Amino acid sequence: MAKKKMKIRAWADKGAATVKAIVFHPMETGLRKDKATGKKIPAHYIEELSVEHNGKKVLTCLWGPAVSKNPFLSFRLKNAKKGDTLKLSWVDNTGDKDVAEAKIK
Amino acid sequence: MNQTRRTFLQATMAAGTVAIATSAGLLTPSTVLAAWPKKAFDATKYADALKAIAGSDKAENSKEISVEAPDIAENGAVVSVTVKSKAAKTEQISIFVPENANPLTASYIMSDAVDGFVTGRIKMRKTSDVIAVVKANGKLLTAKKPVKVTLGGCGG
Numbered sequence: 001m002a003k004k005k006m007k008i009r010a011w012a013d014k015g016a017a018t019v020k021a022i023v024f025h026p027m028e029t030g031l032r033k034d035k036a037t038g039k040k041i042p043a044h045y046i047e048e049l050s051v052e053h054n055g056k057k058v059l060t061c062l063w064g065p066a067v068s069k070n071p072f073l074s075f076r077l078k079n080a081k082k083g084d085t086l087k088l089s090w091v092d093n094t095g096d097k098d099v100a101e102a103k104i105k
Numbered sequence: 106m107n108q109t110r111r112t113f114l115q116a117t118m119a120a121g122t123v124a125i126a127t128s129a130g131l132l133t134p135s136t137v138l139a140a141w142p143k144k145a146f147d148a149t150k151y152a153d154a155l156k157a158i159a160g161s162d163k164a165e166n167s168k169e170i171s172v173e174a175p176d177i178a179e180n181g182a183v184v185s186v187t188v189k190s191k192a193a194k195t196e197q198i199s200i201f202v203p204e205n206a207n208p209l210t211a212s213y214i215m216s217d218a219v220d221g222f223v224t225g226r227i228k229m230r231k232t233s234d235v236i237a238v239v240k241a242n243g244k245l246l247t248a249k250k251p252v253k254v255t256l257g258g259c260g261g
Contacts, residue, residue: 016220029228031206047141048141053218056216056218057216058215058216058218058219059213059214059215059216059219060213060214061211061212061213061214061225062141062142062146062211062212062213062214063210063211064146064207064209064210064211065146065207066202066205066207066209066210066211066227066228066229067210067211067225067226067227067228068182068183068184068225068226068227068228069182069183071225071226072185072224072225072226073223073224073225074187074223074224074225075213075219075220075222075223075224076219076220076222077218077219077220078217078218078219078220079218
């Protein structure tokens, strides 16, 4: 899918960095019903998101269906500087996946 | 057009799409899906979920852990939660909502390259405690914060 599915922002300050990211994803629990048809909407949620800093894995997020729609993530990275690369990749329960890269500002 | 037939067709098509997506996922080798702990996420009791994700259900209350969440959440579908851990060697932060159908909400596996701090947004079915369990230096530390929900966020 060509549509952009992630937004990543990262700022360096005093040798560390604050990272904020939003993934655009419906995060369906599988418990909701479609009001028009009365059928259950199938579960569709991100299971795992991993963060790599300059090619090294620094954080793995294991998510369940109870994480909100369009999940937001924020964390602090130690020993980071301007220009470092961040790579976020996720996979959901249907096997759909996406990867995005960003540079620390 | 016959209404039943239309509904049937829509349902069949939707199911078909999911099936295709699933098989595509199985065919392509996945690099990130290491071991999603299905058992922990499927558990319906807090103690079972904690045991499945952290290996033990014995967690001690700690002042080193703090949970930041709103006192009253107007919309249970989006509750912003921040967990901070001052404990040395924080390895994993898990967030539980005992009143949800499946208490385990999210679990973050931290390397030593990140601070013991994580923010996320979660869904809450009704008023409940938000419990954070932090695995640090082989021990389980916990802290909680009650959140009042005025509108449930798990559909229905």
